Amino acid sequence: MISVGIIGGSGYTGKKLVQFCNSHPFVAELKVYGNSTAGQNLYDLFPEFNNIVNNSIINSIDNLSEHDVYFIALPHGEALKIVPQLINKGKKVIDLGGDYRLDSKDEYELWYGKKHTSPELLNSKIYGLADYQRLDYSTTDLIANPGCYPTATILSLLPFVDSFVDDILTVSTVAYSGTSGAGKSPKQELLMSEMHGNVSAYSLNKHRHQPEILQMLRTFEFDSPFSFSTHLLPIAVGIYATTSIHLKNIISENEIIGKYKSFYSNSPFVRIREVPPQLNWVVDTNFCDINISVKDKVLIITSAIDNLIKGASGQAIQNMNILFGWDETLSLLNNGVKNVSVY
Numbered sequence: 001m002i003s004v005g006i007i008g009g010s011g012y013t014g015k016k017l018v019q020f021c022n023s024h025p026f027v028a029e030l031k032v033y034g035n036s037t038a039g040q041n042l043y044d045l046f047p048e049f050n051n052i053v054n055n056s057i058i059n060s061i062d063n064l065s066e067h068d069v070y071f072i073a074l075p076h077g078e079a080l081k082i083v084p085q086l087i088n089k090g091k092k093v094i095d096l097g098g099d100y101r102l103d104s105k106d107e108y109e110l111w112y113g114k115k116h117t118s119p120e121l122l123n124s125k126i127y128g129l130a131d132y133q134r135l136d137y138s139t140t141d142l143i144a145n146p147g148c149y150p151t152a153t154i155l156s157l158l159p160f161v162d163s164f165v166d167d168i169l170t171v172s173t174v175a176y177s178g179t180s181g182a183g184k185s186p187k188q189e190l191l192m193s194e195m196h197g198n199v200s201a202y203s204l205n206k207h208r209h210q211p212e213i214l215q216m217l218r219t220f221e222f223d224s225p226f227s228f229s230t231h232l233l234p235i236a237v238g239i240y241a242t243t244s245i246h247l248k249n250i251i252s253e254n255e256i257i258g259k260y261k262s263f264y265s266n267s268p269f270v271r272i273r274e275v276p277p278q279l280n281w282v283v284d285t286n287f288c289d290i291n292i293s294v295k296d297k298v299l300i301i302t303s304a305i306d307n308l309i310k311g312a313s314g315q316a317i318q319n320m321n322i323l324f325g326w327d328e329t330l331s332l333l334n335n336g337v338k339n340v341s342v343y
Ligand SMILES: NC(=O)c1ccc[n+]([C@@H]2O[C@H](COP(=O)([O-])OP(=O)(O)OC[C@H]3O[C@@H](n4cnc5c(N)ncnc54)[C@H](OP(=O)(O)O)[C@@H]3O)[C@@H](O)[C@H]2O)c1
Pocket: 007, 008, 009, 010, 011, 012, 013, 014, 033, 034, 035, 036, 037, 038, 061, 072, 073, 074, 075, 076, 078, 096, 097, 098, 146, 147, 148, 180, 181, 182, 183, 184, 185, 307, 308, 311, 312
């Protein structure tokens, strides 16, 4: 049994972590830490947790207790202030933010506009794409949990890049997110009156998830042109990614689907679908649903996830399960996720 600290447990992804940890069979103790909400009662913030979560005090991030594992669900830059001291104490850390995802300090400073103060951890961390079964977690105490768009995009591309990287001419991903992807702090452009009935692209050619996706693809010697465009949908939860790949040669759809099924044969949370997935099939779950469609030399891959679960907290719990050598589905299947439908 372990003790867990959720730093940023008062935010959107933190709330999901509380929910999953609370129903986890090996989590004996759970403490929530917040910033502006420190000292408040969790039930005041999330009344849904009344009679469900026992320990309801939100503790201050400045006064961390001893835990076996810490989830960090803070805005980028904030993990840099906390993670090194936890790692030095020999603790396990799973960071949901972007501070440790990129391998290069220079890339981090370029894309995040901040100085990286613990670059040595960029090399020792594992980029925790949990459904990529070839990762070895025994070498690290720090898991950098992938971003939401990268999870949907990379999972949908990896098997193809793994088998057919030399057949690729260009890759173009067009992705869509619900507004919870931006966290809980108020922003004018996310008001109902701005969003309702509206769609727009944003951060074109400068989204921080682009280098994260490319970093992973490059480990498969991918070096083709790649474009990544992100859009905001007037929905609360979900990521939908549609990727078009132009090929040098014709490859049969059956051959590609066969590679995907084999690549994910041991991944309980990836489902290869016969038709393009719908967000409704994955919202409130830790699944990533993928469909493959080929005509002539054009391959179109669609994928869908819940950004707060598979794209953040669900994957983080899956990573904790793997880190401790438990069944990776613990607390993520049949755990009553839909009983507390919140984001
Ligand atoms: N939302 C998503 O879909 C998603 C997906 C993947 C990864 N992520 C990443 O996960 C992290 C958390 O995202 P979120 O959506 O849960 O954010 P959020 O809803 O805005 O919650 C942020 C949390 O961080 C705390 N916090 C805010 N400002 C802080 C500061 N200056 N110093 C210390 N703590 C501070 C807040 O505490 P108080 O409430 O007490 O102020 C809250 O607990 C981010 O790095 C984000 O990029 C998010």
